[in-house]
Amino acid sequence: xxxxxxxxxxRYSGFKVFLEGLRGQSGWKPVWRDxxxxxxxxxxxxxxxxxxxxTAYYLARNHGITNVAVLEKGYLGGGNVGRNTTIVRxxxxxxxxxxxxxxxxxxxxxxxxxxxxxxxHSQRGLINLFHSDGQRDAFARRGNAMINQGDDAILxxxxxxxxHLPYLDFDNARFPVYGGLFHPRGGTARHDAxxxxxxxxxxxxxxxxxxxxxxxxxxxxxxxVTGVQTTRGAxxxxxxxxxVAGRSSEVAAMAGMRLPIESHVLQAFVTEGLKxxxxxxxxxxxxxxxxxxxxxGGLVFGGDIDFYASYAQRGNLPMKExxxxxxxxxxxxxxxxxxxxxxxxxxxxxxxxxxxxDKTHIxxxxxxxxxxxxxxxxxxASGFATAHLVATGELxxxxxxxxxxxxxxxxxxxxxxxxxxxxxxx
Amino acid sequence: xxxxxxHCGDRDLREFTYKGDALALLRPDETANPQEWVDYVHNRxxxxxxTSELWYHGPCGSxxxxxxxTTTHVTHRxxxxxxxxx
Amino acid sequence: xxxxxxxxxxxxxxPIEIGKAILEDAQPQAITWVAPFNRKKSAVSKxxxxxxxxxxxxxxxxxxxxxxxxxxxxxxxxxxxxxxxxVADQSxxxxxxxxEGAAARDVLARVTPLDLRDAVFPEGGTARTLVGHMTxxxxxxxxxxxxxxxxxSMTQTLIHELERAMKHVxxxxxx
Ligand SMILES: Cc1cc2nc3c(=O)[nH]c(=O)nc-3n(C[C@H](O)[C@H](O)[C@H](O)COP(=O)(O)OP(=O)(O)OC[C@H]3O[C@@H](n4cnc5c(N)ncnc54)[C@H](O)[C@@H]3O)c2cc1C
Ligand SMILES: [Zn+2]
Numbered sequence: 001x002x003x004x005x006x007x008x009x010x011r012y013s014g015f016k017v018f019l020e021g022l023r024g025q026s027g028w029k030p031v032w033r034d035x036x037x038x039x040x041x042x043x044x045x046x047x048x049x050x051x052x053x054x055t056a057y058y059l060a061r062n063h064g065i066t067n068v069a070v071l072e073k074g075y076l077g078g079g080n081v082g083r084n085t086t087i088v089r090x091x092x093x094x095x096x097x098x099x100x101x102x103x104x105x106x107x108x109x110x111x112x113x114x115x116x117x118x119x120x121h122s123q124r125g126l127i128n129l130f131h132s133d134g135q136r137d138a139f140a141r142r143g144n145a146m147i148n149q150g151d152d153a154i155l156x157x158x159x160x161x162x163x164h165l166p167y168l169d170f171d172n173a174r175f176p177v178y179g180g181l182f183h184p185r186g187g188t189a190r191h192d193a194x195x196x197x198x199x200x201x202x203x204x205x206x207x208x209x210x211x212x213x214x215x216x217x218x219x220x221x222x223x224x225v226t227g228v229q230t231t232r233g234a235x236x237x238x239x240x241x242x243x244v245a246g247r248s249s250e251v252a253a254m255a256g257m258r259l260p261i262e263s264h265v266l267q268a269f270v271t272e273g274l275k276x277x278x279x280x281x282x283x284x285x286x287x288x289x290x291x292x293x294x295x296x297g298g299l300v301f302g303g304d305i306d307f308y309a310s311y312a313q314r315g316n317l318p319m320k321e322x323x324x325x326x327x328x329x330x331x332x333x334x335x336x337x338x339x340x341x342x343x344x345x346x347x348x349x350x351x352x353x354x355x356x357x358d359k360t361h362i363x364x365x366x367x368x369x370x371x372x373x374x375x376x377x378x379x380x381a382s383g384f385a386t387a388h389l390v391a392t393g394e395l396x397x398x399x400x401x402x403x404x405x406x407x408x409x410x411x412x413x414x415x416x417x418x419x420x421x422x423x424x425x426x
Numbered sequence: 427x428x429x430x431x432x433h434c435g436d437r438d439l440r441e442f443t444y445k446g447d448a449l450a451l452l453r454p455d456e457t458a459n460p461q462e463w464v465d466y467v468h469n470r471x472x473x474x475x476x477t478s479e480l481w482y483h484g485p486c487g488s489x490x491x492x493x494x495x496t497t498t499h500v501t502h503r504x505x506x507x508x509x510x511x512x
Numbered sequence: 513x514x515x516x517x518x519x520x521x522x523x524x525x526x527p528i529e530i531g532k533a534i535l536e537d538a539q540p541q542a543i544t545w546v547a548p549f550n551r552k553k554s555a556v557s558k559x560x561x562x563x564x565x566x567x568x569x570x571x572x573x574x575x576x577x578x579x580x581x582x583x584x585x586x587x588x589x590x591x592x593x594x595x596x597x598x599v600a601d602q603s604x605x606x607x608x609x610x611x612e613g614a615a616a617r618d619v620l621a622r623v624t625p626l627d628l629r630d631a632v633f634p635e636g637g638t639a640r641t642l643v644g645h646m647t648x649x650x651x652x653x654x655x656x657x658x659x660x661x662x663x664x665s666m667t668q669t670l671i672h673e674l675e676r677a678m679k680h681v682x683x684x685x686x687x
Contacts, residue, residue: 249472260468262447263496308444311474311497316427318440318625351468407468408460423470424446433566433582434639438625441642485640485647486581 012116031196032203037210040236041069043390044228046215046251047244048072050081050191050376051368053198053209054383055243055390057115060205062384063391068207069237071230073214077195080245081376083313083345085268085290085302087281088377089126089186090151093142096401096414097354098149103398104381105151105185111380117197119189120295126186126281127156127164129330131175135286139181146183154182165282167331175286175329186281188292188300194379218254218365225255225364241366241390246311246346248369255362259369260351260407262423264305265344266373267315269323271337273297287326291334299337301327305347305373307424315344347373351407352421354414357385358395358404366390367404372426427499431483432490432506441485447471448478448491451512476502521607521667528675531682532615535674538659540575540588543602547584552596559594560587569638569651578638580649586661607667611674612657615681620658622677626650644673 010016010029020027043059045052048070059065090105092098108121130139136155143153161180162170170177203209210232217229218240227236244251246263274297283290291301303323306315320342328335350356350370355378357368368386371378385399406412407421419425427439447470454462471477479492491510493503520539527536548556548563557563561573564585570577575589588608593599611619617628626641627633638651646669649661662670
């Protein structure tokens with residue numbers, strides 16, 4: 001056991017819940033501290049999203065590095081980690097991505113026990129639909145790649161899909177359902193609980209989580225990072241990690257870097273709570289639509305990015321219309337549900353659609369970005385690999401493909417969608 | 427969001443396709459070194475604020491440059507490629 | 513040799529009348545695309561009897577000339593040829609339908625992002641825009657009459673979209 005117990009938080013258990021029931025819920029303590037920033041840390045992590053918090057957690061848990069600050073300009077989990085459609089899967093195809101997401105899913109499977117926190121990880125199964133013979137071949141190939149990686153994949157024919165998802169419109173004239181690739185271990189997790197769970201775990205091990213603290217400058221002397229400037233004063237550190245998702249270009253510019261990143265808005269939607277009707281995660285790639293049902297009953301769904309550079313955390317109406325049209329085309333029954341809310345998050349889009357976890361040309365400065373619209377499932381493995389890189393200076397074997405220089409050299413590009421390794425194609 | 431097509435005038439966003447940073451108009455010349463090409467093809471300023479972008483008006487086939495704010499979605503100005511010097 | 517029977521793309525599909533709108537075939541005898549070569553615009557304009565500027569419709573010798581893009585017009589009417597311009601016969605490539613009636617503008621408002629108010633799109637105005645997800649050319653030929661032109665292969669989709677919008681508008685007015 002490695003409980004530093006510097007923090008006010010406590011271990012959760014069924015007995016604890018029972019006891020607090022008897023005590024009138026008077027014994028619960030804040031889940032993490034709210035410390036003043038110190039003048040110096042061993043490691044500063046910029047960004048308190050999923051990836052920043054998991055990096056802090058694994059620095060402490062795997063490497064015993066606990067003199068760490070996470071600097072968050074807003075509140076923990078206020079960024080993309082609390083805005084996504086919560087899909088967790090390991091169905092990547094290309095070497096480089098495949099082993100990484102496979103590792104991530106294994107970490108997910110042990111996460112609640114590891115964090116002593118309920119992140120509501122639900123392996124309800126994910127089905128990716130296909131609508132032509134060519135697409136079936138591509139999914140069969142992807143399924144084989146998944147199985148070779150040690151993960152699970154089952155190719156369903158049309159009747160197989162019908163058994164799982166009887167409510168689809170199978171005879172849609174444009175995209176008739178031919179079958180689906182079923183990934184039983186895929187599913188969802190409660191997104192903000194993931195941020196809170198990692199935050200609590202990091203705090204318990206001594207990490208300072210500092211909110212309302214925006215990094216405004218990165219200090220560099222003789223090619224080495226020496227600390228950061230923030231809205232709460234200067235803080236020194238010999239190691240700094242930039243883990244700010246959609247804001248990566250802005251923060252990297254503080255270190256004089258221009259990144260191969262464009263920020264785009266992606267929207268998500270939720271309906272009123274309904275009785276259980278969608279048991280899986282269903283992904284309709286041809287219509288750019290994916291959906292699952294939350295434990296509260298809301299249908300959570302999304303589509304494609306709005307397709308223009310944006311830092312506004314809201315989207316435009318035309319894309320809403322497009323996503324709803326796709327949903328109606330796939331499962332006409334959802335036309336009966338009323339949409340309660342929609343929102344947007346800022347995606348750090350990389351040219352090849354794959355992420356970057358790498359050192360920079362500035363000593364001590366690490367970069368984690370390029371998650372596009374798929375970085376939620378990556379939260380555990382990304383923190384694991386980034387912590388490894390920060391602690392040891394070496395790329396972790398599961399994330400060795402996420403090199404920044406692949407765009408410069410053309411070696412190791414990971415164009416998972418096969419659309420070309422260029423901006424605006426993913 | 428609305429943009430102004432140099433041929434058709436003020437139109438709805440749905441009629442347009444985003445074609446990336448207007449940096450694409452500043453193609454390096456033959457003598458450029460590899461780093462200049464990487465900066466041109468892959469690296470982006472990606473500002474939170476005013477940016478210049480290429481857009482395409484599908485219905486009539488015109489290209490334009492939009493000077494836009496990425497935080498508010500306000501379009502300050504649109505130029506035809508001729509006005510942009512291309 | 514077998515004798516082929518020419519049929520219009522809208523054969524058997526039109527007309528449709530729902531509520532205060534009627535959708536009918538408006539295919540002209542010929543559709544010709546004309547794009548004057550550099551510095552040949554005034555000569556071409558003289559030959560044709562006019563050439564439309566952006567957003568304009570001009571009555572020319574062969575029929576009605578619509579602006580369809582920078583330096584390009586589509587002439588609906590009699591077949592023609594013209595010196596000093598790129599000319600292409602598009603008669604079989606496009607379908608033209610007309611939507612007419614007091615509800616016509618409300619129907620179109622459901623399927624096109626174009627601003628259809630009188631001040632922006634008056635009688636005699638034309639625009640390249642979208643109808644449903646199709647690129648289209650839309651012309652206001654009368655106070656309550658619009659002509660809609662799409663690629664011929666999309667005829668059925670166009671009619672389906674418009675018929676649905678006609679039904680929806682009609683249902684609204686009956687509430
Ligand atoms: C609508 C939507 C749906 C999505 N669906 C899925 C999905 O189904 N499955 C999936 O795997 N992924 C999905 N994603 C992607 C996923 O959410 C992101 O890739 C991932 O959350 C990004 O990493 P993060 O959690 O660290 O980002 P964030 O939570 O955005 O964290 C970055 C943090 O950095 C902070 N920051 C920025 N600048 C500064 C600064 N100067 N100083 C201090 N702090 C700063 C921000 O405030 C923010 O809290 C979706 C995203 C969106 C928006
Ligand atoms: Zn135009």
